[in-house]
Amino acid sequence: xxxxxxxxxxxxxxxxxxxxxxxxxxxxxxxxxxxxxxxxxxxxxxxxxxxxxxxxxxxxxxxxxxxxxxxxxxxxxxxxxxxxxxxxxxxxxxxxxxxxxxxxxxxxxxxxxxxxxxxxxxxxxxxxxxxxxxxxxxxxxxxxxxxxxxxxxxxxxxxxxxxxxxxxxxxxxxxxxxxxxxxxxxxxxxxxxxxxxxxxxxxxxxxxxxxxxxxxxxxxxxxxxxxxxxxxxxxxxxxxxxxxxxxxxxxxxxxxxxxxxxxxxxxxxxxxxxxxxxxxxxxxxxxxxxxxxxxxxxxxxxxxxxxxxxxxxxxxxxxxxxxxxxxxxxxxxxxxxxxxxxxxxxxxxxxxxxxxxxxxxxxxxxxxxxxxxxxxxxxxxxxxxxxxxxxxxxxxxxxxxxxxxxxxxxxxxxxxxxxxxxxxxxxxxxxxxxxxxxxxxxxxxxxxxxxxxxxxxxxxxx
Ligand code: FCB
Numbered sequence: 323x324x325x326x327x328x329x330x331x332x333x334x335x336x337x338x339x340x341x342x343x344x345x346x347x348x349x350x351x352x353x354x355x356x357x358x359x360x361x362x363x364x365x366x367x368x369x370x371x372x373x374x375x376x377x378x379x380x381x382x383x384x385x386x387x388x389x390x391x392x393x394x395x396x397x398x399x400x401x402x403x404x405x406x407x408x409x410x411x412x413x414x415x416x417x418x419x420x421x422x423x424x425x426x427x428x429x430x431x432x433x434x435x436x437x438x439x440x441x442x443x444x445x446x447x448x449x450x451x452x453x454x455x456x457x458x459x460x461x462x463x464x465x466x467x468x469x470x471x472x473x474x475x476x477x478x479x480x481x482x483x484x485x486x487x488x489x490x491x492x493x494x495x496x497x498x499x500x501x502x503x504x505x506x507x508x509x510x511x512x513x514x515x516x517x518x519x520x521x522x523x524x525x526x527x528x529x530x531x532x533x534x535x536x537x538x539x540x541x542x543x544x545x546x547x548x549x550x551x552x553x554x555x556x557x558x559x560x561x562x563x564x565x566x567x568x569x570x571x572x573x574x575x576x577x578x579x580x581x582x583x584x585x586x587x588x589x590x591x592x593x594x595x596x597x598x599x600x601x602x603x604x605x606x607x608x609x610x611x612x613x614x615x616x617x618x619x620x621x622x623x624x625x626x627x628x629x630x631x632x633x634x635x636x637x638x639x640x641x642x643x644x645x646x647x648x649x650x651x652x653x654x655x656x657x658x659x660x661x662x663x664x665x666x667x668x669x670x671x672x673x674x675x676x677x678x679x680x681x682x683x684x685x686x687x688x689x690x691x692x693x694x695x696x697x698x699x700x701x702x703x704x705x706x707x708x709x710x711x712x713x714x715x716x717x718x719x720x721x722x723x724x725x726x727x728x729x730x731x732x733x734x735x736x737x738x739x740x741x742x743x744x745x746x747x748x749x750x751x752x753x754x755x756x757x758x759x760x761x762x763x764x765x766x767x768x769x770x771x772x773x774x775x776x777x778x779x780x781x782x783x784x
Pocket of ligand 1: 342345490491494548687750
């Protein structure tokens with residue numbers, strides 16, 4: 323068996339774990355929290371596997387001290403969490419819910435006391451339901467509300483948060499929420515989805531401005547994108563690759579980093595929308611200087627050109643891609659059916675670095691779901707997750723060695739949680755959560771990761 327040498331990371335590399343509010347907190351109707359689109363969606367029969375909801379989730383809201391203890395024992399330098407917008411501003415209006423805010427204040431203070439840097443995501447998909455009722459992300463006003471929310475959080479927590487992330491994976495919010503409808507709010511309206519893309523970009527830019535105006539320097543501001551590493555089956559598929567790259571990546575990178583939507587995106591989607599929702603200075607507003615680009619990576623994408631248009635299938639997130647076929651990739655696969663291919667991560671990081679050498683990168687999510695079992699002796703032997711993490715961290719080290727400026731890595735996830743439309747069936751945690759008792763048990767991967775963090779080195783697997 324070929325051996326992989328141990329890989330050492332830079333001294334100041336930031337090691338972390340990540341979660342998101344709706345996936346872990348529970349306490350959905352407590353202390354003045356308002357409903358989000360995920361409460362409505364998960365309570366709608368047929369939307370989430372097994373009818374699971376985030377009502378209780380991991381009960382992190384009530385088990386904060388215990389979970390802070392786990393983070394401290396893991397020894398991570400940072401923890402990425404998200405703030406539930408309807409918990410702090412119920413209804414999405416301007417009335418601050420002190421009890422909701424107090425939870426995040428205690429979380430941030432608890433992290434700082436333990437030497438863990440708080441990395442706060444403002445929007446990890448839980449839009450206040452009232453804002454969806456008023457039109458949701460396809461509606462311009464949502465971006466303005468988002469900016470107000472960012473402003474309030476910057477004022478309240480900006481003296482203590484280490485890094486702010488405006489949006490998590492706006493690709494999912496726009497295309498899964500409004501085109502394919504497999505995520506909340508479950509709409510299937512391609513034109514609305516493209517309007518959502520734009521208002522997310524606009525909201526991001528306005529939120530960066532609000533955070534810069536309120537948070538104490540040196541607050542870092544970033545956005546997290548699930549950038550797709552797209553490959554073609556053959557060279558003849560270059561146009562298919564370009565189309566998917568435009569929708570998936572450049573629809574966000576363009577306005578956020580270059581201040582303009584790519585021409586080919588506008589042209590490819592011309593039959594769906596005329597993009598009239600883009601007002602004169604919007605692209606400039608979306609384009610704010612960032613301290614970091616957050617990258618979430620799970621698996622690459624493989625496409626090829628299809629001969630002729632397809633017949634109408636189920637609603638797709640891939641707007642105007644009827645002539646593109648998404649090809650199933652060779653295994654092995656995770657429990658999500660996602661191919662395990664860490665080479666895509668190295669290639670993606672090098673592309674991003676090559677395109678914008680001065681913008682530091684951070685892996686804000688990477689991890690895998692497997693069918694973990696809690697053995698009778700109290701251990702979870704998740705060697706496949708250890709292998710996945712080792713491969714992907716080695717891929718990050720390869721990118722760093724080749725010149726990419728990667729500042730940190732966050733495992734998705736700290737603990738098993740509510741995996742959106744899949745409910746609790748998919749376990750991504752390095753800590754196992756018993757669905758009956760909600761007891762937490764360290765998986766083997768958590769022990770392994772603690773050692774990686776302690777030594778700053780990914781060990782040789784032998
Ligand atoms: C990402 C999400 C995160 C989690 C992982 C598996 O798309 O940001 O909340 O569900 O996938």
